[in-house]
Each structure stands twice: as C-alpha cells, then as structure tokens.
Amino acid sequence: xxxxxxxxxxxxxxxxxxxxxxxxxxxxxxxxxxxxxxxxxxxxxxxxxxxxxxxxxxxxxxxxxxxxxxxxxxxxxxxxxxxxxxxxxxxxxxxxxxxxxxxxxxxxxxxxxxxxxxxxxxxxxxxxxxxxxxxxxxxxxxxxxxxxxxxxxxxxxxxxxxxxxxxxxxxxxxxxxxxxxxxxxxxxxxxxxxxxxxxxxxxxxxxxxxxxxxxxxxxxxxxxxxxxxxxxxxxxxxxxxxxxxxxxxxxxxxxxxxxxxxxxxxxxxxxxxxxxxxxxxxxxxxxxxxxxxxxxxxxxxxxxxxxxxxxxxxxxxxxxx
Numbered sequence: 622x623x624x625x626x627x628x629x630x631x632x633x634x635x636x637x638x639x640x641x642x643x644x645x646x647x648x649x650x651x652x653x654x655x656x657x658x659x660x661x662x663x664x665x666x667x668x669x670x671x672x673x674x675x676x677x678x679x680x681x682x683x684x685x686x687x688x689x690x691x692x693x694x695x696x697x698x699x700x701x702x703x704x705x706x707x708x709x710x711x712x713x714x715x716x717x718x719x720x721x722x723x724x725x726x727x728x729x730x731x732x733x734x735x736x737x738x739x740x741x742x743x744x745x746x747x748x749x750x751x752x753x754x755x756x757x758x759x760x761x762x763x764x765x766x767x768x769x770x771x772x773x774x775x776x777x778x779x780x781x782x783x784x785x786x787x788x789x790x791x792x793x794x795x796x797x798x799x800x801x802x803x804x805x806x807x808x809x810x811x812x813x814x815x816x817x818x819x820x821x822x823x824x825x826x827x828x829x830x831x832x833x834x835x836x837x838x839x840x841x842x843x844x845x846x847x848x849x850x851x852x853x854x855x856x857x858x859x860x861x862x863x864x865x866x867x868x869x870x871x872x873x874x875x876x877x878x879x880x881x882x883x884x885x886x887x888x889x890x891x892x893x894x895x896x897x898x899x900x901x902x903x904x905x906x907x908x909x910x911x912x913x914x915x916x917x918x919x920x921x922x923x924x925x926x927x928x929x930x931x932x933x934x935x936x937x938x939x940x941x942x
Contacts, residue, residue: 644673650683652665652671652680653721656677656678683721683724685718703751706831708750712746714819715817717816718814724815738815757793758822761791761794803819803820
C-alpha cells in the first residue's frame, strides 16, 4: 500500500515538474521570466514554446497589443478654461507596453499602469485645457468661421448681431490640443516601459451657463449663415430675372421688327395690287372704293343730305358707269 501511494506521489511530482518546466507565448503576448521575483532574462516577444526551471522560474505575461485607457469623469471637478468657462473633459487614450522588463520592474501590472496613466494624463489635460479658450477645445478648425468672414465681406452679406464674437481665429483646435496632451504626457509615461499612442477627447460636459453660451453661439452662427444664403438667393434671383427680362425684350423687339417688315411687305404688295387694278380698270376701281366708303359711313338708320355736285351723288347718278 505504501509503495502504491509513493508511486502516485512520484507521478504527481513528475507531472507538476513537467508541466511547470515549459510555457507558451502567444502572438498577442510577451513574457518576462523571474526567479525568486528577479528578472533573469530580457522579455520574450516571439510566439512559441519555451522552457524554464520548474517551481523556481515564473512566467509573467503582458499584452503586446494596443490597450485602452478611459479617463475618470468627475463632474464635481470641472476644469476652468482660459476664458473662465468650467467644463468636464471626458478623454480616452491608447497605449502599449514597449519594454516589458521595465514595465514589470516599475508598475508590475496593467491595473497599476492604468492608475499611473490616470494621474499623468489627467494632470496634463488640466494643464493644457486651462491654458486655452473654450472654442479651441470645441472646434477643430476655423473653416466655418472663415467662410462666415468671407461672406461678411461680400456685398450681399448683412452682418448680424453677435457676428463679431464669432469671427475668431482658431490657433490649435481640438486636434492640436490632443496632440499637445500626447506630447506632454509621453516623457512621464516612457519611464514605465509604456508608449502612449493616442489621446482623444470623447465629449465635453458643460455647466449650465457654458451650455447656454454654446447654444447661443451655434444659433447665431447658423442665423448668419441662413441670412447670407437668403441674401445670395435674392441676388441670384434678381440677376436671373434681369437676364430673363432682357431676353424677353430682345425677343419682343426682334418679333416686332419682323412683324413690321412683314406688314410693310404686305402693304407694298397690296399697294402694287391696287395700282395694277387701277391701271386696268380705273372707273371700276373708283366705283368700288366709293361703295366701300358708303358701307363704312352709312347704316340703315343714317340720313344723308348731299348736293348734286357731291361725289356720292355722282356715283348714284351715273350708276357706276
């Protein structure tokens, strides 16, 4: 019975030694081997199967991928901007472990690293934000503001109330500030074997006063924009109507000229026909024209008094002969 238990114990010890004598490094991992808490070699970054002294060496695993950091949002601790506006900045960052050995010796774990990042990045954010105006944090560029300034200088632009406050030159913008935060934070983070890859502002939480100011500024911006668009529309409408009126008058003038030419040609042709008719039968033509004159000047209710020497009487008297 003792031999059986001894055999089982020996097998168990062998299995423990066997399984603790090797370790596997994945593609997304890096490993530092420590012996009694002290590193014995540089970090292993290549994936594969490795061996170590069982029960003495320990494999410390660290991520090789890019990790996420999210700042703690404390609405009770707003940051005052350069223009005295209190805001809460919600930020996020991406980082990775570049020197696993240094990382192990300084912070030892990702949880501790997150805590160090909290202190460093938060303090840097406060320093950068407090040295810039709110509009630098809100906007990334002055593209729309430049458009408004250009429109203001045009003849069709009517400057609205509050427009002067909107035409502000953006020096850095949100993107420039995040690059500044990244640049200032990196030297303090590198000593932990960490590379800070990116910092971004996710959102801004405004106080009630600041929020109203932001809304009023947005409303004023779009009122100016809409006013300018209406002015441009009215100007273009006037141009189109003017061109249309000019075109109509041109067409009417051409049509009138053509009609007069046709009428003149018709009158000339009629005169020619009348002249030819008169040359062929002058008496008949005189008689016909007299009848037409009677028809136009006499109706059934007319009473005519004429002398014997009247042309009308002569026609009646002669009977058209």
